[in-house]
Amino acid sequence: MNILDELSTFEASYYQEVEDLLFTFGILCAWFGLYQLIQQQITKNQILNIAANTDPLTGLLNRRSFNQNVENSTDNNPSAYLILDIDHFKQINDTYGHAAGDYVLTKLAKHISKSLRKQDRVARWGGEEFLIELKHCDSHTAQLKAEQLRALIERSDFHYSGQYLSITVSIGIATVANQHLNRDEIINLADKALYQAKNGGRNRVVLASDLKQNE
Numbered sequence: 744m745n746i747l748d749e750l751s752t753f754e755a756s757y758y759q760e761v762e763d764l765l766f767t768f769g770i771l772c773a774w775f776g777l778y779q780l781i782q783q784q785i786t787k788n789q790i791l792n793i794a795a796n797t798d799p800l801t802g803l804l805n806r807r808s809f810n811q812n813v814e815n816s817t818d819n820n821p822s823a824y825l826i827l828d829i830d831h832f833k834q835i836n837d838t839y840g841h842a843a844g845d846y847v848l849t850k851l852a853k854h855i856s857k858s859l860r861k862q863d864r865v866a867r868w869g870g871e872e873f874l875i876e877l878k879h880c881d882s883h884t885a886q887l888k889a890e891q892l893r894a895l896i897e898r899s900d901f902h903y904s905g906q907y908l909s910i911t912v913s914i915g916i917a918t919v920a921n922q923h924l925n926r927d928e929i930i931n932l933a934d935k936a937l938y939q940a941k942n943g944g945r946n947r948v949v950l951a952s953d954l955k956q957n958e
């Protein structure tokens with residue numbers, strides 16, 4: 744074999760190696776692209792899932808996801824349910840504007856979340872209403888916790904655009920223990936207790952077992 748033949752053999756094997764390398768590189772790029780696409784899809788699904796389950800203003804669970812969470816729960820230990828409602832919230836909106844009302848809702852949500860244990864849950868139940876589930880909690884402890892939360896909110900600073908906003912809440916409580924009722928009926932009882940807290944002058948806690956007859 745002369746030098747020219749040797750060169751041409753070397754060139755051919757060189758090009759073959761380059762071609763093989765490019766082919767392998769192409770396959771790697773394709774796999775990486777596919778991986779990226781799957782990751783993006785997973786992230787997109789996660790974002791959609793969070794958006795569907797979360798109240799956009801406060802970041803708390805929304806009513807639908809709270810119900811799902813409870814329905815999925817296999818825990819049969821007694822829980823206490825608290826419905827917390829801001830007093831005269833319409834006045835806050837009317838006096839300081841809707842953005843001030845939104846600020847109060849957001850700050851209140853943070854106060855509630857911070858005061859709960861890891862196993863407890865809170866959801867934005869309605870406009871200015873929050874539902875709290877205290878796990879493994881008897882009525883006496885639930886009453887103490889609700890009273891602490893009420894007092895904390897009463898003494899908290901709510902400042903908006905240089906204005907001091909006086910915020911209080913009313914809380915109705917019902918507990919699962921000793922009640923042969925389903926969860927919706929328990930929450931309904933908590934709602935009745937809240938109604939009485941409002942009627943009793945607001946800024947107070949009422950336990951469902953303390954409800955007056957026929958109320």
Ligand SMILES: Nc1nc2c(ncn2[C@@H]2O[C@H](COP(=O)(O)OP(=O)(O)OP(=O)(O)O)[C@@H](O)[C@H]2O)c(=O)[nH]1
Nearest residue numbers: 829830831832833834836841842844845870871941
């Ligand atoms: N800023 C703001 N206001 C809201 C939101 N959702 C509901 N609201 C307002 O909450 C107010 C609720 O008013 P009411 O049901 O009359 O209750 P309240 O004024 O708090 O009176 P009591 O509950 O009886 O003490 C209404 O003015 C609603 O417009 C929200 O996301 N942001």
